[in-house]
Amino acid sequence: MGTESMSAGAKVTAKDFRxxxxxxxxxxxxxxxxxxxxxxxxxxxxxxxxxxxxxxINRMNDLIEGVRVAGEIVYQGTNIYDPSxxxxxxxxxxxxxxxxxxxxxxxxxxxxxxxxxxxxVRKRSELDEIVERSLRGVGLWDDVKDxxxxxxxxxxxxxxxxxxxxxxxxxxxxxxxLDEPASALDPIATLVLEDLMWxxxxxxxxxxxxxxxxxxxxxxxxTVFMLGGEVVETGPTRQVFTNPRDPRTERYITGKLV
Amino acid sequence: xxxxxRVFDRQLAKLDEDLLAMGREAEAMLGDALKxxxxxxxxxxxxxxxxxxxxDKYRFDIEMRAMEIIATxxxxxxxxxxVFAALSIASDVERVGDYSVDICxxxxxxxxxxxxxxxxxxxxxxxxxxxxLRDSLEGFVSRDLAIxxxxxxxxxEVDHLYRYLHDELCDFMKKDPELVDQAVQLLLISRYLExxxxxxxxxxxxxxxxxxxxxxxxxx
Numbered sequence: 001m002g003t004e005s006m007s008a009g010a011k012v013t014a015k016d017f018r019x020x021x022x023x024x025x026x027x028x029x030x031x032x033x034x035x036x037x038x039x040x041x042x043x044x045x046x047x048x049x050x051x052x053x054x055x056x057i058n059r060m061n062d063l064i065e066g067v068r069v070a071g072e073i074v075y076q077g078t079n080i081y082d083p084s085x086x087x088x089x090x091x092x093x094x095x096x097x098x099x100x101x102x103x104x105x106x107x108x109x110x111x112x113x114x115x116x117x118x119x120x121v122r123k124r125s126e127l128d129e130i131v132e133r134s135l136r137g138v139g140l141w142d143d144v145k146d147x148x149x150x151x152x153x154x155x156x157x158x159x160x161x162x163x164x165x166x167x168x169x170x171x172x173x174x175x176x177x178l179d180e181p182a183s184a185l186d187p188i189a190t191l192v193l194e195d196l197m198w199x200x201x202x203x204x205x206x207x208x209x210x211x212x213x214x215x216x217x218x219x220x221x222x223t224v225f226m227l228g229g230e231v232v233e234t235g236p237t238r239q240v241f242t243n244p245r246d247p248r249t250e251r252y253i254t255g256k257l258v
Numbered sequence: 259x260x261x262x263x264r265v266f267d268r269q270l271a272k273l274d275e276d277l278l279a280m281g282r283e284a285e286a287m288l289g290d291a292l293k294x295x296x297x298x299x300x301x302x303x304x305x306x307x308x309x310x311x312x313x314d315k316y317r318f319d320i321e322m323r324a325m326e327i328i329a330t331x332x333x334x335x336x337x338x339x340x341v342f343a344a345l346s347i348a349s350d351v352e353r354v355g356d357y358s359v360d361i362c363x364x365x366x367x368x369x370x371x372x373x374x375x376x377x378x379x380x381x382x383x384x385x386x387x388x389x390x391l392r393d394s395l396e397g398f399v400s401r402d403l404a405i406x407x408x409x410x411x412x413x414x415e416v417d418h419l420y421r422y423l424h425d426e427l428c429d430f431m432k433k434d435p436e437l438v439d440q441a442v443q444l445l446l447i448s449r450y451l452e453x454x455x456x457x458x459x460x461x462x463x464x465x466x467x468x469x470x471x472x473x474x475x476x477x478x
Contacts, residue, residue: 214332241334243471253334255263 095168101160158189313355
């Protein structure tokens with residue numbers, strides 16, 4: 001496996017991580033570092049396991065029947081699959097943004113405030129502060145500050161996706177997982193989202209799964225190429241896209257791997 | 259392996275074709291420049307000078323084509339290296355055309371009176387350089403790295419011939435100032451051929467880069 005250590009200061013590290021759907025081994029012993037304050041893109045053809053891997057990082061796969069895991073995913077020195085890990089804590093620290101913007105049918109304010117409320121924040125002033133900080137963090141505050149009571153569903157798709165990211169950062173996470181976050185967005189909204197990712201990168205460890213290779217090339221520091229449940233190659237994005245080490249990576253990013 | 263990028267493949271193949279055609283044109287110019295020199299054929303020299311426009315046009319066409327490929331196909335990895343190499347190679351081949359023009363102009367000046375010595379080493383240099391040009395472009399298209407070593411050896415031989423000619427012509431000039439005019443012109447021609455060999459070595463470096471991803475000076 002052409003895996004090289006990507007940098008010091010890994011925020012999340014997968015160690016020989018395996019995942020089974022029933023008897024099917026979907027992730028075959030992955031070893032990957034996700035460096036802090038960087039964007040790591042996971043690319044690979046459909047069914048290669050990239051979304052499964054991404055969801056494993058905040059244990060979204062726990063909900064799927066028949067899923068078993070082995071090996072470790074280490075975050076803050078702890079294997080997140082250790083029975084002692086509090087799932088709510090994990091998911092507040094490792095946020096997730098999905099393919100289609102999943103704005104709740106609530107006001108813009110309540111979309112952002114709901115996770116802090118679940119965590120027990122009750123004081124209005126404190127919630128106000130979190131909502132403003134989170135919306136500012138995604139560059140949405142100036143657009144919506146006078147419409148906080150309006151339904152989030154009235155926002156454009158691009159802004160709904162920003163709202164979802166605001167919701168993800170409302171709990172002060174330090175890892176943000178993005179599963180094809182731009183696939184429902186138009187090209188301009190996509191570039192705006194990528195621009196936001198570069199800003200968030202200053203404070204967070206971002207991991208993005210994308211089918212769009214140009215997006216991976218444009219909007220990531222590191223690239224992980226997966227195929228058939230394995231990591232074929234990881235490296236700095238500029239190197240992977242100009243001079244990949246593995247011929248399978250070469251074929252995939254040049255569009256020759258069917 | 260079958261794959262879905264047929265249009266892209268055709269565009270890359272066309273780029274190769276154009277480079278080879280450009281190379282043949284530059285090679286023919288170089289051959290005729292030497293022939294004009296050897297046969298003191300001023301008409302051939304003029305006709306060869308005019309053909310430089312053809313080589314220049316190839317270069318612009320290749321540049322436009324490469325730009326279109328980058329804009330529309332977003333090449334990556336080896337494909338990307340290949341497109342960039344084509345750009346760089348086209349510029350080196352264009353220089354071969356320019357030096358052939360310089361040789362023709364010098365040949366016209368030399369045609370005014372018989373040469374004081376027969377041409378031996380200059381045609382030898384020319385034959386090596388033409389073969390180097392052919393090898394380098396074939397190597398680019400056929401992805402053959404074996405040409406690299408041969409090219410380095412050929413370039414060494416061209417350098418050696420250039421130094422030898424330089425010393426020999428200087429000796430002539432010291433002994434007989436009457437010969438200075440012609441000797442300087444011959445020295446210039448050998449210098450042009452030596453420079454052409456350097457440009458072709460650059461092409462070899464690009465071939466190496468496309469195949470290995472490593473950009474380095476092949477010849478110290």
